Amino acid sequence: MIKSLLLILTCWNLTGYAQVEPMDIVINEVLFNPVKDGFDYVEGYNRSTKTIDLQDLLIANRNAAGDIASAKVLSKEPLLLPPATYFIITASKKWLWQHYTVPTEAIICELSSLPSFPDDDGTVILMHEQDGIIDELHYDEKWHMELIADPEGVALERINYNEPTQNKNNWTSASSSSGFGTPGFPNSHFRSDLRVEGEVNISPRLISPNNDGVNDFATIQFRISEPGYMVNLTIYDIAGRKVKYLLKNELLGINSIFTWHGEDDRGNKLPTGIYIVVSEIFNLQGKTNRFKHSIIIRSG
Template identity: 60%
Template sequence: MKAILCLTLMLCLHLQNSFPQAPTRGDIVINEVLFNPSKEGYDYIEGYNKSEDTIDLRGLVIANRNAAGDIASEKPVSHDSTHLPPGAYFVITSNEKWLRQHYHIPQSAIICQVSAMPSFPDDEGTVIFLNSQDSIIDELAYNSKWHFSLLTDPSGIALERISYDLPTQNRSNWTSASSSSGYGTPGYKNSQFRDGLDIDDEIVVPHLFSPDNDGINDIELIQFKMKEPGFVANTTIYDLSGRKVRYLIKNETPGLSAIYKWDGLDEKSQPIPAGIYILVTEMFNLNGTTKRFKNAVTLARK
């Protein structure tokens, strides 16, 4: 009898996972946004299914926030049942034809064409995913200042998420799509995606980066993974002569985990020469515990 009950339970779980599910918070994340398209172009928003279930996009709604901060301009993503497998991407736009003409998109990509997109201003705005019960699935308040610092004109360049697992609203989790990708990757893995951000040490600083926006080690990601919360962090960058180049992290509280980025600019937002630089991180908590880390990084330029 117990064996029959176990088999029945396993069958029910299998069937539940086999049928498309309505999205809940955290199932789908905002993964890429083009809010400032090139002239006569169209906005697009990309989502990613980070859950283990197949999601039915028919219950998904895209929206923004108005000047009063209220959710507004709600648009159903799909009127038909559209299945999004685990680990898959989808793109929302009002002009699929234009999108395919201007970006390298797999033929199999899931494109949801809507009659009109919510307004996403060029300078700053908010993208919201809702379910059919008007519960927020994910939300991003973006800013054009998040783009690669040396870009002279960000029009036609998408902002890409770096990691699915880091918070959506973390500014350091976003950067410009690479030039080698055509400045956007709608429908497939982001050009600036970083895998394996899980770390064992309390702070990890990659040894090499080249801030040229070619999609290869464009930004320096400083990753924190603390054994306990409550620490305050400060990170200063020095050249090999001991001169301070930039005060990168100022009295930030990383909690148990956090990520910060350096774009190769100094305190005056000017590019610094190629070379080896030293990142000195000092941390303290209210219990009087202090920590100090020194990490060398090579900045390469073409």
């Protein structure tokens, strides 16, 4: 009986919620180089089965000596984070809403200021006031995709929250199709432990872009097995003439969706006919794949 009581006291704090252990909450996305006059943000994810009070958590960095510094409490009031839930830390909720797509129900911790997270490299720490460090990331701007000329405004995303935080191969740039950041949403490059074969799906295969609300455009969905891929997507008419260069060196997420409304490069609606959609997917390691699909436009 005494052993059971000791076990309960060890596993639960006085608030009735389970104690927070390392990796219960992970750093899942970081914007450390926002656009001019913008604000950093850090996204966390509760990967545990526990409900955690964010009032007990702090965000911090490390100073030049390597010591934990600039620790700030996430919430002055109780703020419960259920299992499998994202939360965002920023100094401007308004700016975040203006520049990124954020869920209406998102849990946002708005602080007067965040610890300093430099544009080149730095350290982000999530810690519990009693249980110590929960997760720590030492990031580097070199972890961004090499083909991104200017990473300003581009968030760094964790690929798999079950993999080690400090594995640089577990981080990459948020995809352009997601708006270069997904605060409060699953990451654009998120993948589970199951690998998915690369594929391209187009739906519907017959479109009538007359703005009647029925099949006015085609949805082109890319599903790939790993991050770091780019795509060029070109559309040809039945005679093999290029009519639309829809995507050029576009950074893909694990699951990316684009739309085509049946227009050519000048924005003109194309006539009735069969068109060929050619997708070329590649990465910097030389891996390539090519997909070809047909689609029908019915004008009028």
